[in-house]
Amino acid sequence: MNVQAEHHDEVLLAKVEGRVDSSNSQDFERQLQGAIGEDVKAVVIDLGQLAYISSAGLRVVLLVAKTLGQRNVSISLCALSDPVQSVFEISGFNRIIQIYDTQADALAAAGK
Amino acid sequence: MSDGASARAARGDVPDYRILVVDDEPDLERLVRQRMRRHIRRGEYGFEFAANGVEALEVLARDPDIDIVLSDINMPKMDGLTLLQQIPDVNSDLRSVIVSAYGDMENIRTAMNRGAFDFVTKPIDFTDLEVTIERTLRHLDEWRAALASRDKLVALQNELDVATKIQQSILPDAFPRLDGCEVYGCMQAARNVGGDFFDVIKLERGRVGLAVADVSDKGVPAALFMMSSRTLLKGAAVGAGSPSAVLSEVNDLLNETNEAAMFVTVFYGVYDPSSRVLTFANGGHNPPLVVHADGSSEELELTGGLALGAVSGFPYGQASVALHPGDLVVFFTDGVTEAINASNEEFGLAALRALFRGGRRPSAREAAETILQAVRDFAGEAPQFDDLTCMTLRVADE
Incomplete structure (x- = not known):
């Protein structure tokens, strides 16, 4: 699992690759929080290269979304593979976190 | 210094470590008290004395806080090598140091095989003895800390087992x-x-x-x-x-x-x-x-x-x-x-x-x-x- 950060103006793009489960979810949380930092207006998390996410990984996404929500920073996800999309749909997290098909869509919406 | 030793030292009445010297030579007590007087005054070491193995076992039986036994080999009633065999039955939480004649490798080997931690040779070089005692005490402290950690781990494991049973029992x-x-x-x-x-x-x-x-x-x-x-x-x-x-x-x-x-x-x-x-x-x-x-x-x-x-x-x-x-x-x-x-x-x-x-x-x-x-x-x-x-x-x- 690895998280890479890119800045697109005031939007932070975090790209996650690999697998996230209970064995590395704490590392995932540290990397994601570290990538986001303080001075951002919006966060887009690209899950295109994420092969698998367990409930432990979902907890980290929820924690980050809640923290950002308190700071009035918008968050969205994009480019989910079918298995990952299905995890978000079954848990219902797609109803509380905005999900876009492509990175371009997500960045365009976040930059507005 | 172990927690127990520092607590004892803090009370001011008991030395940090207790050493039992076992020797049938009556002048040795005076010599040890004289050469170790600074350690004794600073409350680092306290000494007890016994004239043979039998007396040593009696001291160990009534005083569980002895940290080191420093024993001669040749003594009447019970010699040092026999004492070494008996000590674990009385106190398993101490270390023994044997005093042997210079070059007496056979007795030294026997003593080490019977659980002695180290040895010094006669006539006693007190500088060497101080180094040996310090080294033995450091080892003892580490050993006791390891035992305490193991006990904590076992206690934690027991608690997890209880938690598992509680969880299973509510299903x-x-x-x-x-x-x-x-x-x-x-x-x-x-x-x-x-x-x-x-x-x-x-x-x-x-x-x-x-x-x-x-x-x-x-x-x-x-x-x-x-x-x-x-x-x-x-x-x-x-x-x-x-x-x-x-x-x-x-x-x-x-x-x-x-x-x-x-x-x-x-x-x-x-x-x-x-x-x-x-x-x-x-x-x-x-x-x-x-x-x-x-x-x-x-x-x-x-x-x-x-x-x-x-x-x-x-x-x-x-x-x-x-x-x-x-x-x-x-x-x-x-x-x-x-x-x-x-x-x-x-x-x-x-x-x-x-x-x-x-x-x-x-x-x-x-x-x-x-x-x-x-x-x-x-x-x-x-x-x-x-x-x-x-x-x-x-x-x-x-």
């Missing part, structure tokens, strides 16, 4: 006898304490509440969250009416204090045997499987829900399904379908459905046990990271 192991249906459930935890649970709750008018749940993450935090979720759910199920009201109530209560953003996926249904209707609400849980008497099966179509604990005030929907005689409903956690084998393949929903093809019509218990056994056979020796929970509702045949 139903006797299932209510119901008219027109039967219910069974079982759980296999991946670690000591897990995050899955299920519950069977007898309700008014012959109805039964059925819950299966999976807490995010594993281990102790998940187990604590599981315990409170399960208690809240049972309370709400008995008190509130509809499944959607139960999930809404539990969700709001879990959201009151949830800094760690834990969540729990819950499927909760109420089955009424008189009408054969299952009314349910879903909190982000994977759909149960409905197996018909002919062996065909389909997943329950879910209400659009959300895992509990994620957002307060979420409106949970509710739906109903009419079951038929001989129908079997399998409620499970994703540990079942996502169990992996040595080739990293998932068990999957297709394999679960295949177990019932052909319409064997198992009882609730047979069905649940067949599923868990099939998953175990599939997984083989591959390590499992998720709890497996399976609960079954079997509608009576016509």
Whole structure:
């Protein structure tokens, strides 16, 4: 699992690759929080290269979304593979976190 | 300095370490007290003296705080080598240092084989003796610290074992006898304490509440969250009416204090045997499987829900399904379908459905046990990271 950060103006793009489960979810949380930092207006998390996410990984996404929500920073996800999309749909997290098909869509919406 | 030694030193009356000198040479006591006087005055060492092995054992028996035995070899009544053999019976938490004639390798070898930690030679070089004592005491401190850590670890392991038993004990192991249906459930935890649970709750008018749940993450935090979720759910199920009201109530209560953003996926249904209707609400849980008497099966179509604990005030929907005689409903956690084998393949929903093809019509218990056994056979020796929970509702045949 690895998280890479890119800045697109005031939007932070975090790209996650690999697998996230209970064995590395704490590392995932540290990397994601570290990538986001303080001075951002919006966060887009690209899950295109994420092969698998367990409930432990979902907890980290929820924690980050809640923290950002308190700071009035918008968050969205994009480019989910079918298995990952299905995890978000079954848990219902797609109803509380905005999900876009492509990175371009997500960045365009976040930059507005 | 060990904690015990520093506590003793702090009281000011007892030295940090106690050393028992065993020698039949009467002048040695005076010599030791003189050459070690600075250590004695600073309260670092305290000395006791015995003239032979028998006296030494008497001192050790009445004084359990001796840290080092410094013993000569040749003495009347009981020699030093015999004393070495006897010491562990009296005190296993000290170290022995032998005083031997220069070059007496045979006795030195025997002493070391009998558990002596080190040796010094006669005539005693007190500078060398000080170094030897210091080295022996450092070793003793490290040994005692290691023992204390081991004891703490054992205590922690015992507590985890108790937690596992508490968790297992709150899961139903006797299932209510119901008219027109039967219910069974079982759980296999991946670690000591897990995050899955299920519950069977007898309700008014012959109805039964059925819950299966999976807490995010594993281990102790998940187990604590599981315990409170399960208690809240049972309370709400008995008190509130509809499944959607139960999930809404539990969700709001879990959201009151949830800094760690834990969540729990819950499927909760109420089955009424008189009408054969299952009314349910879903909190982000994977759909149960409905197996018909002919062996065909389909997943329950879910209400659009959300895992509990994620957002307060979420409106949970509710739906109903009419079951038929001989129908079997399998409620499970994703540990079942996502169990992996040595080739990293998932068990999957297709394999679960295949177990019932052909319409064997198992009882609730047979069905649940067949599923868990099939998953175990599939997984083989591959390590499992998720709890497996399976609960079954079997509608009576016509």
